[in-house]
Amino acid sequence: MNQIARALTIAGSDSSGGAGIQADLKTFQELHVFGMSAITAITAQNTLGVQDVLELNPDIVAKQIDSIVTDLGVDAVKTGMLASPEIIETVAAKINEHHLAPFVVDPVMVSTSGHLLLTGDARTSFKKWLLPLATVITPNLHEAEYLADMKITNWEERKQAAQILIDEGAQAVIIKGGHDVGEKAVDLFYDGSNFQSFSAPKTDTKNTHGTGCTFSAAIAAQLAKGDSLPDAIAKAKAFVTAAISHPLSLGKGNGPTNHWAYRQEEKK
Numbered sequence: 001m002n003q004i005a006r007a008l009t010i011a012g013s014d015s016s017g018g019a020g021i022q023a024d025l026k027t028f029q030e031l032h033v034f035g036m037s038a039i040t041a042i043t044a045q046n047t048l049g050v051q052d053v054l055e056l057n058p059d060i061v062a063k064q065i066d067s068i069v070t071d072l073g074v075d076a077v078k079t080g081m082l083a084s085p086e087i088i089e090t091v092a093a094k095i096n097e098h099h100l101a102p103f104v105v106d107p108v109m110v111s112t113s114g115h116l117l118l119t120g121d122a123r124t125s126f127k128k129w130l131l132p133l134a135t136v137i138t139p140n141l142h143e144a145e146y147l148a149d150m151k152i153t154n155w156e157e158r159k160q161a162a163q164i165l166i167d168e169g170a171q172a173v174i175i176k177g178g179h180d181v182g183e184k185a186v187d188l189f190y191d192g193s194n195f196q197s198f199s200a201p202k203t204d205t206k207n208t209h210g211t212g213c214t215f216s217a218a219i220a221a222q223l224a225k226g227d228s229l230p231d232a233i234a235k236a237k238a239f240v241t242a243a244i245s246h247p248l249s250l251g252k253g254n255g256p257t258n259h260w261a262y263r264q265e266e267k268k
């Protein structure tokens with residue numbers, strides 16, 4: 001029996017520390033999970049946008065995963081920015097080869113500032129390589145529309161999109177509602193049998209850089225510790241809600257969330 005749960009993030013580096021690998025590792029740390037990383041791309045990024053991206057060779061991505069798995073071991077894995085169809089295929093092959101599970105897929109495609117974080121035919125690669133391996137996939141509304149190839153204008157259409165992603169092979173899906181209008185941030189969960197909504201008050205803030213990364217990393221952390229998927233999502237929702245509602249106000253644009261907030265709330 002290992003003394004500490006171990007989680008691996010396979011994602012891009014965000015120089016500003018709000019999203020990507022940096023947000024994932026901060027989240028793992030705050031949730032008392034030992035964090036490890038395989039970097040897919042290096043972004044020059046801040047709260048104002050993405051200034052440049054250097055995509056890494058799929059070979060070095062594969063080797064990072066091998067190095068971690070063959071020595072330290074992994075209790076849960078998540079993916080974020082995968083940068084290219086070639087990296088998606090490589091990561092899927094490694095997930096299969098090493099039987100890595102549970103597996104949280106955050107289908108990162110575009111930054112808040114509108115910069116493309118994935119080249120090529122993302123829809124085809126995600127569906128072919130990643131959906132069939134996913135314990136849960138965590139699209140935001142735009143990503144769900146793109147992957148399910150339909151418009152989502154209401155709750156019923158959100159359910160239909162979730163069904164399409166399950167039919168494509170994901171074991172479960174949570175379509176996040178951060179980009180929806182309304183007083184609450186409501187996420188729709190579906191495991192092929194039951195729908196469940198996870199809701200929290202919406203904070204009126206522009207500092208939401210990295211919310212999706214933080215949410216999916218928190219789900220992975222809780223799964224690594226042995227939570228059921230609905231329990232992991234409920235904890236992740238509380239974690240990201242605390243991070244968003246206790247602003248740090250860093251930078252001149254869309255600032256990062258506050259990864260300490262959950263710990264501070266727990267102490268109260």
Ligand SMILES: Nc1ncnc2c1ncn2[C@@H]1O[C@H](COP(=O)(O)OP(=O)(O)O)[C@@H](O)[C@H]1O
Pocket residue numbers: 139140141176177178179185186187200201202203204205208210211212213215237240241244
């Ligand atoms: N302003 C907000 N207030 C409270 N929760 C939010 C807010 N924005 C996003 N969330 C929540 O943060 C998580 C990430 O969602 P979202 O921002 O939609 O993802 P992404 O960063 O991938 O676009 C979800 O649980 C969502 O409901």
Ligand SMILES: Cc1ncc(COP(=O)(O)OP(=O)(O)O)c(N)n1
Pocket residue numbers: 011012013014019020021043045080081108110111112113117208209210211212213214
């Ligand atoms: C390196 C890197 N990875 C992912 C993102 C996108 O982060 P996400 O949490 O999906 O959302 P926003 O930051 O766009 O709100 C990123 N920007 N950089």
